[in-house]
Amino acid sequence: MATIKDVAKLAGVSTATVSRVINGKGEAAPETIEKIQKIVEELNYKPSSVAKSLSKRESNLIALLIPNLDNPFFSELVRTIEIAANKKGYQIYLCNSEDNREKVEYYLEAMADNYVMGAIINSLHVKEDDLERLEANGISTITIDRAQFSHAYSALAVDHIHGGYLATKHLIEVGGAKKIAFLSGPQDESSSQDRYQGYLRAVGEMDAEHIVKLYGAFDIQSGYETSYAYLANHPNIDGIVCSNDAMAYGVIRACADLGINIPQDIKVIGYDNTVNGKYSVPRLSTVSQFQPKLGDLIINELERVEKKNCKPKKYEVEPELVVRETTQKEKEIC
Known part of the structure; x- marks a missing residue:
């Protein structure tokens, strides 16, 4: 056949x-x-009769395109969205692109082949033309976070400039840090660049010194290797702002191996508020960028545009500070 x-x-x-x-x-x-x-x-x-019914948008399948599952933030994001989708009777078709354009193209084709009702896109490698192609195929789309370009479709963006500012201001004001490093993600990663802009703004406004910008790969290993190499030869800094929690966990381990005490000798703050931060030693201060309720917002937006034929909306999320042990002042430690 x-x-x-x-x-x-x-x-x-x-x-x-x-x-x-x-x-x-x-x-x-x-x-x-x-x-x-x-x-x-x-x-x-x-x-097939099944395909015909699905092509009429009767599918209960929603595609979720993410960059990877190595970063705990994305695995937690998948779970949050899946819970919200399941409450509405939808199933998630998970597309892990591994930040690879060829895999992105494969999954874009697969979305059409599987007659998904909608697509949730979180990828630096998706272009506006890709969204137009999905929409032309009758697939409603919403981009979240990393796909921060201007387009005509639904989008949810996090104000990472403000998030970076919150993290750095807290490190200086409450943690008492004066000489600070910024641990960035890859150079072409837009959300990390935004966090860095917020960091520079806070350092510029307050009595603190920007010492160095380091680069990692948003994973624990790069956070460990990058911070270890720098701290082993430059023990003068007293604060590190990390672009995500995964790299911050690497920094915590590097400091332990170098005999640097957190937070007595150096303060560390992450970004993402992944669950492991509650259990690291010491517990990680961080910035929360994605609350569970946003899963419901994303699914509701797809339904609103798809079923009610409404005009797409743009949503901006304000991150929130989560204070734990890695940024406490020495006098606060019992």
């Missing part, structure tokens, strides 16, 4: 294009439409 992939292969087009032509959605060149229709007839291809 012929499949939609057979038709696409013979026509030299994507399965998404075949789907649009068969369902009369979107635009294609007249010669492409004619070619696809001819192949469909020759192969006697007939979409």
Whole structure:
């Protein structure tokens, strides 16, 4: 029995294009439409009754595209969104791109093939053209956090400049840090750049000195290796602002191995408020950027646009400070 992939292969087009032509959605060149229709007839291809019903947006499947599962923030984000989706009777189709453009393209095609109702996108490698293609296929979209570009569709963005400012201001005001380092994620990561801007603003406003900007890869290993290499030769700093919790956990371990006491010798603050921060030694002060209730907001926005045919909305989230042991002043330690 012929499949939609057979038709696409013979026509030299994507399965998404075949789907649009068969369902009369979107635009294609007249010669492409004619070619696809001819192949469909020759192969006697007939979409299944299930596929037909799904193409009418009766699917209960929602695609969730994330950059990776190594960072605990994303695994917790998946769980939050899945709980919200399940409450509404939806299932999550998880797409782990591993921050790879080729994998992103594969999953974008797969979303159309699986007739998902909507797509939640968190990726630096998704372009506005990709969103337009999904929307043309009848798939409502909402971008969250990392996809911080201007587009015509639903979006939820975190004010990371404010988050970086909150973290740094707390480190200086409450922690008493004066000579501070910033541990960034990759240089091209926009949210990390925003956190750095907030950090610079706080340092500039207050009686503190920006010593160095270090780079990691948003994981524990890079946080450990980068901070260990620097602190082993530059013990003069008394505060580190980390772009995420994972790297902060690496910093905590590096300080332990170097005999540097937290928070007596150095104060450390993370970003994300992942669950492990409650149990690290010492417990990690951090910034919370994504509350559980936002999972409901994301699912509700997809439903609002898809089922009610409403105009997409933009949402901005204000991060919140979470104070624990890694930023306490020495006099507060019992």
